[in-house]
Amino acid sequence: xxxxxxxxxxxxxxxxxxxxxxxxxxxxxxxxxxxxxxxxxxxxxxxxxxxxxxxxxxxxxxxxxxxxxxxxxxxxxxxxxxxxxxxxxxxxxxxxxxxxxxxxxxxxxxxxxxxxxxxxxxxxxxxxxxxxxxxxx
Numbered sequence: 001x002x003x004x005x006x007x008x009x010x011x012x013x014x015x016x017x018x019x020x021x022x023x024x025x026x027x028x029x030x031x032x033x034x035x036x037x038x039x040x041x042x043x044x045x046x047x048x049x050x051x052x053x054x055x056x057x058x059x060x061x062x063x064x065x066x067x068x069x070x071x072x073x074x075x076x077x078x079x080x081x082x083x084x085x086x087x088x089x090x091x092x093x094x095x096x097x098x099x100x101x102x103x104x105x106x107x108x109x110x111x112x113x114x115x116x117x118x119x120x121x122x123x124x125x126x127x128x129x130x131x132x133x134x135x136x137x
Contacts, residue, residue: 009075014124019032033061036064
């Protein structure tokens with residue numbers, strides 16, 4: 001049996017999918033970005049008039065993504081400490097990995113989840129980071 005969760009606090013998905021799906025004792029989160037609920041504005045991003053990224057602050061985006069993941073986990077009956085696996089999508093590994101890694105170490109402690117970090121050419125909105133998370137519930 002599986003149960004879908006749609007958060008009332010995290011940003012709305014950019015497509016027709018739930019924020020998370022529970023299967024047994026596991027919670028699988030859809031990709032989570034840094035936007036805030038009710039807004040298309042992205043923390044730390046400056047866009048041109050035609051929507052091209054002029055500049056961005058990876059730290060602000062990371063903190064916002066972590067907050068959104070926490071909201072979805074808690075609203076779905078799990079918690080940050082229950083994360084077992086994280087897949088990280090960065091649009092610029094050379095520029096952003098070091099800062100991301102530093103923030104990751106601040107947010108995660110104890111038995112660390114497994115983690116994979118990959119660089120992608122782009123994400124569905126003009127963001128620089130997205131997380132895909134698996135947690136226990």
